[in-house]
Amino acid sequence: MRAKKISTNVTVDDINSAREFYQDFLGLQTEEFNLGWVARFTDVESGAHVQLVTRDLTAPEDSAMSVHADDVDAAYREAQRRGYEIVYPVTTEDWGVRRFFVRAPDGTLLNIVQHRE
Known part of the structure; x- marks a missing residue:
């Protein structure tokens, strides 16, 4: 696998309430997307960049x-071959997006x- 980008996911209670800190104080002005x-x-x-997450949807x-x-x-397939714990199977x-969740050792x-191209 080649990692093209890694985004830190920060758990917040409310994205709108957290917006001021991350946009105004840290200067992360562009909201690339917001799914709620x-x-x-x-x-x-x-x-x-940073991703704010209230609770994963699926x-x-x-x-x-x-x-x-x-x-x-x-x-x-490689994560399975290595025996890593798959927490959420590959899903579109x-x-x-197409994704899966894997637990590191x-x-x-x-x-x-x-992401879809």
Whole structure:
């Protein structure tokens, strides 16, 4: 698998309430997307970004990070081959991503995701 980008997922109670801190104080002005339960805020010049998550819409647990993969299906097969715990099977979500959740040996939960091109 090749990781194209890694996004930190920060759990918040309410995205709208957290917006001022992340946009105004940290300067992550661009709201790339906001699905109501997850939103990404980015600095256009540096590329610095964070995803705010209230509660994952379909997965049984919230992930600590999202790894944007070049081939999510190949990554899924490799995670299975290595015997890693799959917490959420590879799924094509209604909002346009294909993803799965895998637990790293240290216990960190990762959302391995590929966006539609």
